[in-house]
Amino acid sequence: MSVLTWTQDPPLLGVPMSERLRRVRASHHGMWNYVTYRDAIALLDLDPDAIYPHGGTRLDPSAWVDLGWLTCFCGPPASALEAMRSAATAESLNQYTPDLIEPLRDAAATAFGRARDERFEVVGTEGAQAAIALALMASVDPGDEVIVSDPGYFHIPSAVLATGGVPVAVPIGPATAFRLDPDDVRRAITPRTRAICIVDPVNPYGSVQTRDELAALAELADRHGALLIHDVTHAPLALDTDTPFLSLPAMELTGNAVAALSVSHCYGMAGARIGFLGGPAGFVRGCLQLKAALTRLNTNLVSQHGALAALADRDYLASAQRTIVANLAHLEQTLAGVPGARLAVRPKRGLACAVDVSGTGASAQELMVALFARRVAVYPGDGLGDNAAANTIRLNLSRPDPRAMEHLRDVLAEAVAEAASGRWRVAVVSLLGRKGTERARRLAEQIKERACGHREESL
Numbered sequence: 001m002s003v004l005t006w007t008q009d010p011p012l013l014g015v016p017m018s019e020r021l022r023r024v025r026a027s028h029h030g031m032w033n034y035v036t037y038r039d040a041i042a043l044l045d046l047d048p049d050a051i052y053p054h055g056g057t058r059l060d061p062s063a064w065v066d067l068g069w070l071t072c073f074c075g076p077p078a079s080a081l082e083a084m085r086s087a088a089t090a091e092s093l094n095q096y097t098p099d100l101i102e103p104l105r106d107a108a109a110t111a112f113g114r115a116r117d118e119r120f121e122v123v124g125t126e127g128a129q130a131a132i133a134l135a136l137m138a139s140v141d142p143g144d145e146v147i148v149s150d151p152g153y154f155h156i157p158s159a160v161l162a163t164g165g166v167p168v169a170v171p172i173g174p175a176t177a178f179r180l181d182p183d184d185v186r187r188a189i190t191p192r193t194r195a196i197c198i199v200d201p202v203n204p205y206g207s208v209q210t211r212d213e214l215a216a217l218a219e220l221a222d223r224h225g226a227l228l229i230h231d232v233t234h235a236p237l238a239l240d241t242d243t244p245f246l247s248l249p250a251m252e253l254t255g256n257a258v259a260a261l262s263v264s265h266c267y268g269m270a271g272a273r274i275g276f277l278g279g280p281a282g283f284v285r286g287c288l289q290l291k292a293a294l295t296r297l298n299t300n301l302v303s304q305h306g307a308l309a310a311l312a313d314r315d316y317l318a319s320a321q322r323t324i325v326a327n328l329a330h331l332e333q334t335l336a337g338v339p340g341a342r343l344a345v346r347p348k349r350g351l352a353c354a355v356d357v358s359g360t361g362a363s364a365q366e367l368m369v370a371l372f373a374r375r376v377a378v379y380p381g382d383g384l385g386d387n388a389a390a391n392t393i394r395l396n397l398s399r400p401d402p403r404a405m406e407h408l409r410d411v412l413a414e415a416v417a418e419a420a421s422g423r424w425r426v427a428v429v430s431l432l433g434r435k436g437t438e439r440a441r442r443l444a445e446q447i448k449e450r451a452c453g454h455r456e457e458s459l
Contacts, residue, residue, distance in 0.1 A: 016223070020162050020317055028439035029157040029167075034383035035431070037068065039329075040372035059377055064218040065404045068379040069201075072351050072398040073235070074222040074323050076267020077305065077316035083309035084272075085303045099124035099288060100276075104308045107275040111257050112237070112333035113250030114227040120249055121281035123288045124274065124299045128233045131277035132262035133159040134287040136195060138379050139167040139227045149180045151392070152199045153231060159304040171387040176343045182216035189220065195227040195240050196220070196342055198248075201234045204354040204384055204394035207348020208243050210237075211251070218253035228257040235348030236266040237321055239328065243348040249278050258284065265351060266320070267310040272303035320398065324351055327397040327405050329357075334409040338416055344392060354381070358391040362419035363447045365432070367393060369424045370415035376408055389439070390446050 025029045037059075041048055051059065059066045061073075100123065102107065108122045109115055116122060125131040128202055132155075140146060142164030148156050150169035157167035169185045169241035178200055196217060200209045209217075212232075221228045230248040238245070248257035258279030262268040277284050303384065310316070322334075328347070335341050340359030347353045371378055381392030399405065418424075425447065434442040 006051065012396060017047050020164055023161045024158050025289060026380070026437065027158060027161055027164060028386075028435070028437040029154055029161070031158070031206050032067040033435055033437055033440070034154065035380050035428075036383065036441055037372070037377055039114035039431055040369045040377075041370050041422065043371055043431065061401075063375060065376045065399070065407050067379045067395045067397075067399070067404070067408065069270075070352055070396055071270040072263050072266055072320055073322040073396070074398050074400050075266075075309050075310075075316065077267060077270075077313040078261075079313045079316070080267065080272075080306040081311040082290045084302050084306035087305035087447055092301045095301070097298040097304070099291070099297050099299055101301070101304055101308070104304050104311075105310045107308055108261065111276070112232075112247045112278040113262055114247070114252075114278070118281060119255070120278065121292075121394070122278040123284045125260075125262075125277055125291065126273040126295070126299060127270075127275040128231060128266050129155050129159070129275070130291075131258075131262070131275045131287075132156060132197070132229055133228050133232060134161070134290055135227065135258050135260070135277060135279075136160060136165065137290050138283065138287045140194045143192065145190060145192040147185055147188050147193060147196045149197070149199055149385075150387045151202075151204060151381060151389075152197070153203045153233075153319060154383045154385070155198070156197050156231075156300065165191075165294070168193070169385060169387075172202065172205075173387060174345075178202060178205040178214060179209050181216070181219065182213055183218060186220055189191075189224055189226070192317065193284070195230065197228055197229045199231045201347070201349040203234065203350075204282065204352050204379075204381075206234070206239070206350045208348045211244075211246070214248060215253055218248065218251075218257065221256045222254050228254065230257060230259040231263050232259050234352070235261075236302035236317060238323060238345075238349055239321065239325055239349055240348040241345070245349060247278070255280055262312050263307045265315040267271055267307075268320075272300070272306055274299055274303045274305065274307040281424070288387060320351075324397045324402050326351065326401065330405045330409070331395065331397065335408050336413060337409075338413050346449060347397075352387075352394055352396055354390075354392045354394055356391055357393060357416070359415045360420055361450070362416060363428070363450060364393045365390065365428045365443070365447065366419035366424045367415060369428065370419040371411065374411040374415055375419075376411060376415070377458050382439070386439060386442075389443055390450065412433065426431075440457050
């Protein structure tokens, strides 16, 4: 059975457990503690082995419209596949490799917008998540605080917990133009603050921090001696060409900034597990020492050649951007016909958007199950944070086959009506109760209160 469908934690039978693991297991950000596909599979009484044969992790694209997982379905670039085929030799596989070959290190620096020199260096990691985790491990001690956005990339708070740190959530939403507000960050800083994580473009909204906001955050980092971690994973895909973008290292506003990037999302190469951490040379080399202590120095050499080809493939990015923009326009027309559902904000960069369903009478979790019953997979907002947890579903806009968005249009209104009717309410509330986290309990209460309010409005 696929790991994605594990439903119960087996007993540890006396095996010692670290405080870090206890905190991750208790957190609503910990794997399996937020509502995912496996929960919909269980509530709908589907066969996990049929959906994920041989323990795989991919929904069959001929049968399912997967708009939840964030990898660009336009990818990988054909050039990357060809480069990897050519690199799959005995010599490539029968060796321990460097973290990055030099041409790829240079290409990653270019992607960050800054040439390598004595003050700026790039090291290779297993995706952007590993880059962020290594930066946190290198800067955060147990009890230290790390400021994160809420919502935001859902693996960052659990990575903070795994270092022994304390995630401090700063809400983002309409009042902050769906971006991290420097004034809110300033109010959240304490003497224990060691890092500030900026997901930019914001996951799930696709909004982009302004230069003035980044400058203000850089000034805060310098004043308080905190590390800025700039996650720019979704930045290569520009949906609004009037919205400029630079990573913090490229802006050179502070020496206390690193940036993380990968080829997983925008280039559709999640399985390649290649990412990059760029920043002050001494610091990122220290991160590489930590990586060597944990998983060895190297990353997959065959994947490195694919990543090098992908970063050079401008035609691929242009084609993917056209697909995403077209799907976004299609979605906007679909939402116009579904009362109570709307874009939270129009995305500027990346491959995803957030749909606000607060006006439909259904929670995001109920709608997720109703859509899954119609073979449309989406992620509800509770995986991304507390703020808007019940109100938001995240959609991947990168499916190149027109059938995907057409099928969503065909079933969305029906799924909303079913979810708003309360068809899945008791099951979802019960499911949240079994999660066992404080946030799940609050979310369950919110869903029940919403149902009561919606009934009163209907009278």
